[in-house]
Amino acid sequence: MFDLKKYRKKSPWILHYNAGSCNGCDIEILAALSPKYDLERFGVINTGNPKQSDIFLVTGPVTYRSRERLVELYTQMPSPKVVVAVGSCTCTGGVFREMYNVEDGIDRYIPVDVYIPGCAVTPELIIDGVVQALDILENKTKELEDAKKLYKKPTEKEGVLNLRDSALKVGEDEED
Numbered sequence: 001m002f003d004l005k006k007y008r009k010k011s012p013w014i015l016h017y018n019a020g021s022c023n024g025c026d027i028e029i030l031a032a033l034s035p036k037y038d039l040e041r042f043g044v045i046n047t048g049n050p051k052q053s054d055i056f057l058v059t060g061p062v063t064y065r066s067r068e069r070l071v072e073l074y075t076q077m078p079s080p081k082v083v084v085a086v087g088s089c090t091c092t093g094g095v096f097r098e099m100y101n102v103e104d105g106i107d108r109y110i111p112v113d114v115y116i117p118g119c120a121v122t123p124e125l126i127i128d129g130v131v132q133a134l135d136i137l138e139n140k141t142k143e144l145e146d147a148k149k150l151y152k153k154p155t156e157k158e159g160v161l162n163l164r165d166s167a168l169k170v171g172e173d174e175e176d
């Protein structure tokens with residue numbers, strides 16, 4: 001049988017978003033993906049499509065201009081998904097904290113699974129964070145699969161009853 005849990009962990013797709021960083025951490029992400037550090041050895045592919053991504057790598061303190069896009073990208077990603085805050089700015093605002101145009105970290109807007117502090121973060125730390133994200137992704141996938149197993153399909157009789165109940169409810173609503 002096709003084991004989704006196993007394969008999702010082995011070929012996670014990454015979405016990288018700059019929410020207002022100075023580009024320091026973004027360059028380190030690119031370095032981590034280069035042949036020298038070879039993040040791709042974990043099966044990771046850097047993709048630009050949120051609808052096909054499993055891991056959301058975010059840099060930057062979240063500017064007022066980027067916050068809506070951040071939430072939009074997060075909501076477009078299918079579940080299960082893992083969010084990694086890359087750099088001190090993304091974790092807490094970092095050197096930009098309490099500035100007039102930033103939001104002091106992304107966890108005010110989206111849930112964060114892995115925090116990687118550092119200014120700038122090193123490729124080694126990014127790899128470590130992504131490896132943590134892989135384990136979290138595996139656990140979340142398992143939880144989702146278990147929840148699906150608990151879902152019991154209604155029998156034919158229950159299905160008919162449900163249809164009848166909804167028809168009666170529609171009738172009641174119309175009477176009101």
Ligand code: SF4
Binds near residue numbers: 087089090094
């Ligand atoms: S943590 Fe440092 S290097 Fe990274 S985006 Fe912020 S200021 Fe730039």
